[in-house]
Amino acid sequence: MKTLTLYERFSRAFHDYPHLSKLVVLFTVSGGGLLAYADASPIGGPQGIVPAEAGNKKKRVVVLGTGWAGTSFLKNLENPDYNVQVVSPRNYFAFTPLLPSVTCGTVEARSIVEPIRNIVRKKNMDIRYWEAECFKIDAQNKKIYCRSTNNLNGKKEFIVEYDYLIVAMGARSNTFNIPGVEENCKFLKEVEDAQEIRRGVIDCFEKASLPNLSDEERKKILHFVVVGGGPTGVEFAAELHDFVNEDIVKLYPRVQELVKITLLEAADHILGMFDKRITEFAERKFKRDGIDVRTGSMVVKVSDKEIATKERSGEVSSIPYGMAVWSTGIGTRPVIRDFMQQIGQAKRRALATDEWLRVEGTDSIYALGDCATINQRKVMEDISAIFSKADKDNSGTLTAKEAREVISDICERYPQVELYLKNKKLSDIVDLLKESKKDVEKESIELNIEEFKSALSEVDSQMKNLPATAQVAAQQGAYLADCFNRMEECEKNPEGPLRFRGTGRHRFRPFRYKHFGQFAPLGGEQTAAQLPWDWVSIGHSSQWLWYSVYASKQVSWRTRTLVISDWTRRFIFGRDSSRI
Amino acid sequence: MKTLTLYERFSRAFHDYPHLSKLVVLFTVSGGGLLAYADASPIGGPQGIVPAEAGNKKKRVVVLGTGWAGTSFLKNLENPDYNVQVVSPRNYFAFTPLLPSVTCGTVEARSIVEPIRNIVRKKNMDIRYWEAECFKIDAQNKKIYCRSTNNLNGKKEFIVEYDYLIVAMGARSNTFNIPGVEENCKFLKEVEDAQEIRRGVIDCFEKASLPNLSDEERKKILHFVVVGGGPTGVEFAAELHDFVNEDIVKLYPRVQELVKITLLEAADHILGMFDKRITEFAERKFKRDGIDVRTGSMVVKVSDKEIATKERSGEVSSIPYGMAVWSTGIGTRPVIRDFMQQIGQAKRRALATDEWLRVEGTDSIYALGDCATINQRKVMEDISAIFSKADKDNSGTLTAKEAREVISDICERYPQVELYLKNKKLSDIVDLLKESKKDVEKESIELNIEEFKSALSEVDSQMKNLPATAQVAAQQGAYLADCFNRMEECEKNPEGPLRFRGTGRHRFRPFRYKHFGQFAPLGGEQTAAQLPWDWVSIGHSSQWLWYSVYASKQVSWRTRTLVISDWTRRFIFGRDSSRI
Incomplete structure (x- = not known):
């Protein structure tokens, strides 16, 4: 076997034992x-x-x-x-x-x-x-x-x-079968999509910088429309705004004034799934930044030059655009x-x-x-089965003792019951059962199946679908x-x-x-964070929290190092605008 | 004006005065x-x-x-x-x-x-x-x-x-109008080409790893053919060999044994423009590495599955391949x-x-x-004009003094004269003129136009075209x-x-x-360098020289930092094989 040089030995050590790389990584994140x-x-x-x-x-x-x-x-x-x-x-x-x-x-x-x-x-x-x-x-x-x-x-x-x-x-991205979306909009689901959008943005700036165009034409080319006010759409709009204002402005000073970013959202507010404080903050910040947020605006058709929208008032209008990014949900x-x-x-x-x-x-x-x-599974669908299982002595009625014995299984199988009790601030199932029998002593309560059914009739309202998130x-x-x-x-x-x-x-x-919270980066080193127990944090501190969480969640030390060094690079040199 | 946070101020300082970034760059290269x-x-x-x-x-x-x-x-x-x-x-x-x-x-x-x-x-x-x-x-x-x-x-x-x-x-790449090259080969002139080759290499490994293939089929898919033994082709073959042996081998262990790299060169040796010592070293190293170097092998046709070559002996053979990279010269x-x-x-x-x-x-x-x-411009084309300009007194003959007066202009206008004198080890133009008149005293030499022409008749042999290099x-x-x-x-x-x-x-x-030398990286942290005055250096030291020169020649501090950090990343984590 040939003798290894110092370089090779060192290199192999890193290669074969990636944990060594902790030495060179900036943070000691898990x-x-x-x-x-x-x-x-x-x-x-x-x-x-x-x-x-x-x-x-x-x-x-x-x-x-x-x-x-x-x-x-x-x-x-x-x-x-x-x-x-x-x-x-x-x-x-x-x-x-x-x-x-x-x-x-x-x-x-x-x-x-x-x-x-x-x-x-x-x-x-x-x-x-x-x-x-x-x-x-x-x-x-x-x-x-x-x-x-x-x-x-x-x-x-x-x-x-x-x-x-x-x-x-x-x-896949959901186009809701709106005509022209598939052909004319860019999506943001895969890595290739993101790369294509990046090239597309630079394309627009290069194109708008060409000679022989009227200011009207340049404005059209530099109109970026984001459809969908969810976290992805909002974050993209914020990123684009930062990119334009921090980097592009130096390289394309002549067209800087003509850039416009519009965010279309069919509902009443952007970031609808977030706390109201975050939604309001985001809408205010975007307004300050000059991002045109149009809520209650539904896209009805997209051509290669224009997006047709229908406003809440019924009015249909047409928006000329240079690039449209579609981010409205999944199909x-x-x-x-x-x-x-x-x-x-x-x-x-x-x-x-x-x-x-x-x-x-x-x-x-x-x-x-x-x-x-x-x-x-709805409780109401299984209510008879639950009752007969709980009614251990087959007496046809459920006692407080019987109910208590089975409640933990019920809560595990039907989490909506636990949620319902929690929302009603009841620590004991018997308190719930007692609601329909106010005159009876708590410990001597006995319910037949109809009474049991009526006591639990509301619990299924607590069922919620999980969001489609990472x-x-x-x-x-x-x-x-x-x-x-x-x-x-x-x-x-x-x-x-x-x-x-x-x-x-x-x-x-x-x-x-288990919900650990959600971030909505809003650009300019500001992030909104909705954490468990309705704790809301907005601003620079959340941005740093965002950096730490996203760095720690990386799947490998390699990507962790790269992401952190990308952030550092951006901080020092700005973003690159080569069209590759 | 709003108050800037520390972060923003720091960031802007770096942004606006890129020279500050010297602080964070590893080397202090120019x-x-x-x-x-x-x-x-x-x-x-x-x-x-x-x-x-x-x-x-x-x-x-x-x-x-x-x-x-x-x-x-x-x-x-x-x-x-x-x-x-x-x-x-x-x-x-x-x-x-x-x-x-x-x-x-x-x-x-x-x-x-x-x-x-x-x-x-x-x-x-x-x-x-x-x-x-x-x-x-x-x-x-x-x-x-x-x-x-x-x-x-x-x-x-x-x-x-x-x-x-x-x-x-x-x-653009020169296909010499060989049928099938344009359609089936990859080129290596633009950044997009390099990206496409990268995806193509990973494609081959993924494809060869699929079930339901015979070993014969896998071998075909993993046969990488490089056409052209110039610096680009050789460096690509070396890079590919390193990639396979240092990184791919860990991720695709089952197909590792089936990989083959072939380098086709129509001339007698690869790296023909380099010193013989380098050529020989490269050929020996490639042989040791298992890269099949076929010299004297001319490609005559490329189909989507095979490359037809004609050997020096006249024999025509067909090579099945998975990916072919064409790098034979420019058109x-x-x-x-x-x-x-x-x-x-x-x-x-x-x-x-x-x-x-x-x-x-x-x-x-x-x-x-x-x-x-x-x-x-050839001296012989202008010889009469040169003579009459040099013959200041219009005597019809050129004296030693007259020749000396004009020689620096001649050498500047016709660099081949200077090269010729240098090669002949003559420090004085008169020594050259004297060659045809051996019996005459040096200082009293006088030449007519025919004699002058004959004295300079060989100088144009020193004319060389410049290589098509960066x-x-x-x-x-x-x-x-x-x-x-x-x-x-x-x-x-x-x-x-x-x-x-x-x-x-x-x-x-x-x-x-001014020729400052040329590198030929041969893989495995070995580089051959041909420096001015025929100084040749091969091995690890040249590899580090290569790193330094290529880092110093970067066009901006941004790319310099990125290239150096890419090398560092490769050293620690290896190369990425995601197909993006």
């Missing part, structure tokens, strides 16, 4: 998984179906997608008793909350992505990745059909069989739509799952992230990985709540979302 | 121009022709191209008495010697580009930039026709008038070809200029960089800018050599290229 090599056994033969390896009795888990949900599942999966295959057209995980920063070059695209192969090369795990798109799920035969996305030598299809299928394919991917038709969910917006993330109507398919929605997807991935890690163990010792409509207990506790 | 703002007067109206500004008597200089030659010209132009317009489809300057590093992610694309607007916003200079492509030069009417490259709202044409035109449009751009036809240079390979970089057959057009070649282009740009800076001054006091065929002196000294 994160960074232990990495090791995948084994190097050869991959399957030339048959049409990916073969189960000889003598391999491992259950085959197939994961579709490498976004927040899929990657979180893979990162948290630790049980080596699965044969895992990952199918996704993107061979990397992207830290999507920083996509708006990529559109203006505050952060580079490559700084927010990490190869999925890097993430999954864990010790003792049997994980394979195929860069392909799943175009058909065959739940009947437990197969999926894949197509290589590779553009080298034509497309190639193959089939993957599974025992468990994890559907985490995310969603269903065709393969998911097709699968939903197969399993009788054709009318839904997303794949409905139970509280254990299992797709309704299937037994070995799980769905999580933006492509799924948890179909919470936070939800990541928690779902981690939850499901934990279930898979302990599958056998929990099969023997179920840890979930009572099965009210069956016998015994559920294997696992149902998924519960 | 470079970095003083930046200031361009004035913010409005740009011209909607007419078809870019208007001369009212009352503006400044000479209009139009620069075509923002590569090495054009950018070097713009950086060095200091005379504010010109109205300068730059036309180029690329709104940035790219540090092309690092393009091979971009193909594998050793350096990021954005780290080697700098917006041209950033480079030209100099104090007191009237420089405009149009992002457009010149598609026709009308030398007769001193106009150029431009087309906006912008893809937003269709193409738009406009006309720019000039007093001086600087053609620095570079060249003429269509607009230049069209212009050459206009001015009677149809048969040439590049725009012929005189030693002052003025295009032959025109009076106000200059050409430099890869699109031009200096048509050196170094030549940059020196030409700086030279021409210097001429433009001192145009008026030198009009009054010409500093050039005697006009042998006319009267008086040339305004300027002719362009002289």
